[in-house]
Amino acid sequence: MPSPASATHDPYAVFRYASFRWFVVSVLAMVMAAQVQLVVVGWEIYQLTQDPLSLGLLGLSEVLPYLAVALYAGHVVDRRDRKLVSLASLVVLFGAAIALFTMALVEPAPTRVWPFYLVFGACGLARSFLQVARSALVAEVVPRELYQNAATWRSSTWQAGSVAGPALGGILFAAFGAQWTLGINLAFSVVALGGMLVIKHRPTALVSGTVSVMKNLVEGLRYVRVSA
Numbered sequence: 001m002p003s004p005a006s007a008t009h010d011p012y013a014v015f016r017y018a019s020f021r022w023f024v025v026s027v028l029a030m031v032m033a034a035q036v037q038l039v040v041v042g043w044e045i046y047q048l049t050q051d052p053l054s055l056g057l058l059g060l061s062e063v064l065p066y067l068a069v070a071l072y073a074g075h076v077v078d079r080r081d082r083k084l085v086s087l088a089s090l091v092v093l094f095g096a097a098i099a100l101f102t103m104a105l106v107e108p109a110p111t112r113v114w115p116f117y118l119v120f121g122a123c124g125l126a127r128s129f130l131q132v133a134r135s136a137l138v139a140e141v142v143p144r145e146l147y148q149n150a151a152t153w154r155s156s157t158w159q160a161g162s163v164a165g166p167a168l169g170g171i172l173f174a175a176f177g178a179q180w181t182l183g184i185n186l187a188f189s190v191v192a193l194g195g196m197l198v199i200k201h202r203p204t205a206l207v208s209g210t211v212s213v214m215k216n217l218v219e220g221l222r223y224v225r226v227s228a
Contacts, residue, residue: 014150019141019199026195027134027157030093033188034127035165037100040173040181041120044104045113054113061117065124073129082137083201089130090193096123097189101182140201 014020038058046055077085096119103115135154142150172181 011149014142014146014153017142019201020150020153022195022199023138023141024153024157026090026192026199027154028161029188029195030090030130030192031158031161032165032168033093033097033185033192034123035162036169036172036181036185036188037097037123039166039169040178040185041100041116043173044178045116048111048113058113058116058120062120062124062127065121066128069125069128070132073132076129077132077136081203082133082140083196083199083203085129085133086137086196087193089126089133090189090196092126093123093130094186094189094193096120096126097182097186101179101186104179104182137199137201140204141199 015024042055042058045058046052049055099119100116138150138154139147169181172184
């Protein structure tokens with residue numbers, strides 16, 4: 001294998017590292033799962049309520065928890081193993097996929113929308129931690145010289161999944177219905193969790209000290225305000 005320095009200008013250099021290949025697989029599978037899940041559940045809610053507002057609230061039920069804990073997620077990731085935080089988040093998302101698949105199997109189908117909102121709220125919390133932890137984990141998977149290359153591929157993978165996921169979700173839902181599609185969504189979650197599990201990384205130094213969570217968050221907000 002060529003040294004990291006000699007591979008810096010190779011756009012595919014990071015793929016020579018097995019852990020980064022699994023990292024990309026995990027990212028792609030999780031993004032695809034999220035998009036497929038959104039398409040199917042959105043359709044189910046609209047069929048149930050015939051109300052565009054109820055459909056819009058589905059996205060809100062995920063975004064609000066995501067934003068609410070975003071700063072705290074950064075605080076946690078600075079002090080905990082990034083792979084463990086990522087795995088914990090993926091376990092929650094896997095549980096959400098199981099819940100949605102189980103709900104699709106229930107006869108008769110759910111007649112209320114709040115269980116969907118509850119599941120998506122849990123997804124929002126988990127994704128907030130996952131996003132921060134996974135971004136930091138890249139630097140622990142590849143050599144420093146290849147970080148920019150790895151970050152580019154991570155971003156490209158996320159974008160590809162965001163584009164392909166809704167299309168795949170719509171095709172699967174039209175062809176096989178909610179049960180099969182949410183079953184495939186569950187399989188994507190398994191792949192995402194498995195890919196993250198086999199990653200080998202070099203843990204970086206974690207932030208230590210006794211600074212309170214609130215003080216840390218205030219300092220973070222102050223930094224964002226000054227940098228804006």
